[in-house]
Amino acid sequence: MKKWRFLLGYASETGQSKSIAQGIVDIASEQHKICADLFELDEVDKQFKLEEESVMVIITSSTGDGEPPSNASKFWRKIRREKKSDLLSHMKYTVLGLGDTNYSNFCNCGRVLDRRFEELGASRFYPSAWADDAVGLDLTIEPWLQGLWPALKETLAKLNTSSESSIDNLSQSIDQINFNQEIKPTVERQLSSCNKLKSDEDSISYSSSLAELTTLTLPPKPTHSLSVKLIESSEESNQVLDGSQYHAAKLTRRECLTHDVAIKPVISMELQLSEEEFLFEAGDAIKLVCANDENEVDLLLKRLECLDKASHRLEISISPDNTKKSTKIPAYIPPMCSLRYALTNCIDIRSSPRKNLLRLFVDCTTDDDEKRRLEELCSREGSEIYIKYILEEHLSILDILNHFPSCKPDVAMLIEFLSSLMPRFYSICSSPLDDARSIKFVYSVFNFAASNGRTYERFGVCTNWLNKIDIGTKVLIQTRISQHFRLPLTLDTPLIMIGPGTGVAPFVGFLDHLYLSSQSISGFDVNNLNTWLFYGCRHREHDFLFQEQLQMYQQINVLKHLFIAASREEGYPFRYVQDQLKINGQELANLICNRNAIIFVCGDIKTMVRDVRETIANILREHTEITNIDEYMKSLETSRRYLLDIWS
Numbered sequence: 001m002k003k004w005r006f007l008l009g010y011a012s013e014t015g016q017s018k019s020i021a022q023g024i025v026d027i028a029s030e031q032h033k034i035c036a037d038l039f040e041l042d043e044v045d046k047q048f049k050l051e052e053e054s055v056m057v058i059i060t061s062s063t064g065d066g067e068p069p070s071n072a073s074k075f076w077r078k079i080r081r082e083k084k085s086d087l088l089s090h091m092k093y094t095v096l097g098l099g100d101t102n103y104s105n106f107c108n109c110g111r112v113l114d115r116r117f118e119e120l121g122a123s124r125f126y127p128s129a130w131a132d133d134a135v136g137l138d139l140t141i142e143p144w145l146q147g148l149w150p151a152l153k154e155t156l157a158k159l160n161t162s163s164e165s166s167i168d169n170l171s172q173s174i175d176q177i178n179f180n181q182e183i184k185p186t187v188e189r190q191l192s193s194c195n196k197l198k199s200d201e202d203s204i205s206y207s208s209s210l211a212e213l214t215t216l217t218l219p220p221k222p223t224h225s226l227s228v229k230l231i232e233s234s235e236e237s238n239q240v241l242d243g244s245q246y247h248a249a250k251l252t253r254r255e256c257l258t259h260d261v262a263i264k265p266v267i268s269m270e271l272q273l274s275e276e277e278f279l280f281e282a283g284d285a286i287k288l289v290c291a292n293d294e295n296e297v298d299l300l301l302k303r304l305e306c307l308d309k310a311s312h313r314l315e316i317s318i319s320p321d322n323t324k325k326s327t328k329i330p331a332y333i334p335p336m337c338s339l340r341y342a343l344t345n346c347i348d349i350r351s352s353p354r355k356n357l358l359r360l361f362v363d364c365t366t367d368d369d370e371k372r373r374l375e376e377l378c379s380r381e382g383s384e385i386y387i388k389y390i391l392e393e394h395l396s397i398l399d400i401l402n403h404f405p406s407c408k409p410d411v412a413m414l415i416e417f418l419s420s421l422m423p424r425f426y427s428i429c430s431s432p433l434d435d436a437r438s439i440k441f442v443y444s445v446f447n448f449a450a451s452n453g454r455t456y457e458r459f460g461v462c463t464n465w466l467n468k469i470d471i472g473t474k475v476l477i478q479t480r481i482s483q484h485f486r487l488p489l490t491l492d493t494p495l496i497m498i499g500p501g502t503g504v505a506p507f508v509g510f511l512d513h514l515y516l517s518s519q520s521i522s523g524f525d526v527n528n529l530n531t532w533l534f535y536g537c538r539h540r541e542h543d544f545l546f547q548e549q550l551q552m553y554q555q556i557n558v559l560k561h562l563f564i565a566a567s568r569e570e571g572y573p574f575r576y577v578q579d580q581l582k583i584n585g586q587e588l589a590n591l592i593c594n595r596n597a598i599i600f601v602c603g604d605i606k607t608m609v610r611d612v613r614e615t616i617a618n619i620l621r622e623h624t625e626i627t628n629i630d631e632y633m634k635s636l637e638t639s640r641r642y643l644l645d646i647w648s
């Protein structure tokens with residue numbers, strides 16, 4: 001019988017789409033005996049040809065302002081530029097987009113690809129879906145996956161009717177398929193009620209709400225495609241990551257921008273590049289390679305009972321049982337490195353574990369109560385508790401292991417199933433006109449107490465690392481060029497810049513650039529500028545970032561209007577940037593509607609992005625005759641006059 005196959009193309013910036021795609025490959029082969037050929041979208045024309053594919057499933061996130069992840073840029077260009085309107089008329093497809101509704105261009109990359117495939121003649125065999133990180137990706141992904149398999153089988157069967165497989169056989173096999181494994185509870189009610197005695201309420205380790213369920217639907221157990229061995233070696237296992245795609249930059253300056261009493265310290269950093277070919281502009285960001293905290297790595301090694309093997313060399317090969325064509329030895333782990341190096345520099349040990357890993361943990365757990373709770377947490381029925389106790393509280397792999405002491409996974413499992421440690425992004429707050437080889441950026445120092453399920457205190461991965469490295473250390477960076485978050489070419493276009501906290505960073509870069517242009521370009525008259533900055537802090541005396549610099553720009557007319565909000569300052573009337581926007585509503589409406597102003601918003605998605613958009617919409621509602629504000633706001637976005645640079 002001919003083997004069924006389909007093409008699974010993914011694009012991922014921080015690894016989520018990739019791990020979902022890998023999960024699909026596993027389910028396809030193990031539960032449905034279908035071969036999914038997995039490739040990055042940018043491997044088009046090298047590993048696969050669209051003209052030759054009959055069935056394709058695309059999984060992609062969006063990054064920047066609705067842009068494709070970096071491993072889909074070639075594919076994106078190819079698809080968008082393609083002129084042959086019937087190029088894909090032979091193809092059936094569906095798309096799973098990953099995004100975040102806090103971004104105004106929600107799932108834009110997935111949506112554009114979906115539309116473009118249709119325009120090029122392809123037809124959807126199953127509805128595309130858009131998963132939202134803001135509420136939990138699994139809420140959309142789980143039901144979508146459930147329906148994918150019957151639709152996929154029906155499609156593959158139709159394509160194969162001329163060959164050995166028949167639709168009748170297929171319908172029968174679809175009937176027999178249980179999308180997910182239905183399992184009986186591993187513990188009986190007696191144990192569940194014993195659990196209840198420990199707590200009336202659910203917590204990460206004790207259940208009450210799911211305790212009565214006698215059946216749980218678990219995700220499929222991922223199979224091992226890699227063989228990971230720890231080799232005791234007298235030779236030094238010290239091969240490090242290949243940094244050839246990055247630029248090495250030396251840390252030359254570190255300065256705290258906030259007062260000692262500030263709740264969230266903000267640090268400014270300056271990096272000096274040695275290479276010529278590093279091009280950036282105000283508005284761009286850098287991608288910075290960082291490492292996990294040494295103590296956290298030690299705690300994990302200890303919990304995994306392999307502290308004594310930390311210096312052993314990792315030997316990773318493709319397992320002899322592997323059946324997946326797409327299996328590769330992870331390129332993000334150097335071939336001759338130690339276990340400690342891999343856990344410190346290559347593997348993301350901080351992110352919350354996905355459900356497929358929890359599923360593997362079930363089998364490494366001996367205590368029945370703990371086993372049952374892990375099953376609940378990774379089950380379809382337990383989606384809410386998984387989001388509430390694990391995702392929302394940002395529990396790490398170590399937290400989970402600490403909560404389930406009888407769970408004893410092999411370290412090899414973590415090496416295989418955890419994602420790679422991703423570089424972090426920071427907006428540049430300087431201009432190349434100042435020094436084309438020097439980059440400045442800022443970050444705030446967060447700490448997360450050991451509470452709400454978190455079993456140890458922690459800081460942000462990259463900021464903690466940045467705080468600890470010495471002046472003179474070389475760090476690896478790349479530029480992330482902004483496609484649109486840039487100064488306009490015309491001097492007199494009004495700029496409305498909204499950036500609370502470290503969100504002010506790119507605007508400091510913009511103003512620096514305007515100031516330096518006024519010093520170096522003849523005919524550049526600062527009087528033509530129309531620049532508005534809305535900045536927010538907690539207390540103007542504690543954490544007013546770049547205060548002197550901004551006030552200087554104001555004095556020399558580079559910054560025309562500076563409005564400050566201070567959320568914790570008693571008696572000060574403007575708590576949030578939105579309050580300042582409202583007070584200036586009339587003038588802002590005029591700038592937006594009659595003067596073609598560009599609105600730039602930068603900051604943390606959780607705190608203000610939605611509120612600022614809502615405030616701008618209300619200002620337009622109140623001060624203009626525009627009847628369809630929603631449409632007008634959308635038109636501002638599509639015409640690139642409402643631009644975001646935000647992070648979570």
Ligand SMILES: Cc1cc2nc3c(=O)[nH]c(=O)nc-3n(C[C@H](O)[C@H](O)[C@H](O)COP(=O)(O)O)c2cc1C
Binds near residue numbers: 061098101105
């Ligand atoms: C810097 C950055 C920019 C983002 N921009 C968007 C966006 O414009 N639209 C959107 O829907 N989601 C956006 N997201 C959210 C991601 O698409 C979402 O978190 C997704 O799950 C990441 O999947 P990945 O790990 O496969 O890249 C952005 C995330 C980051 C970190």
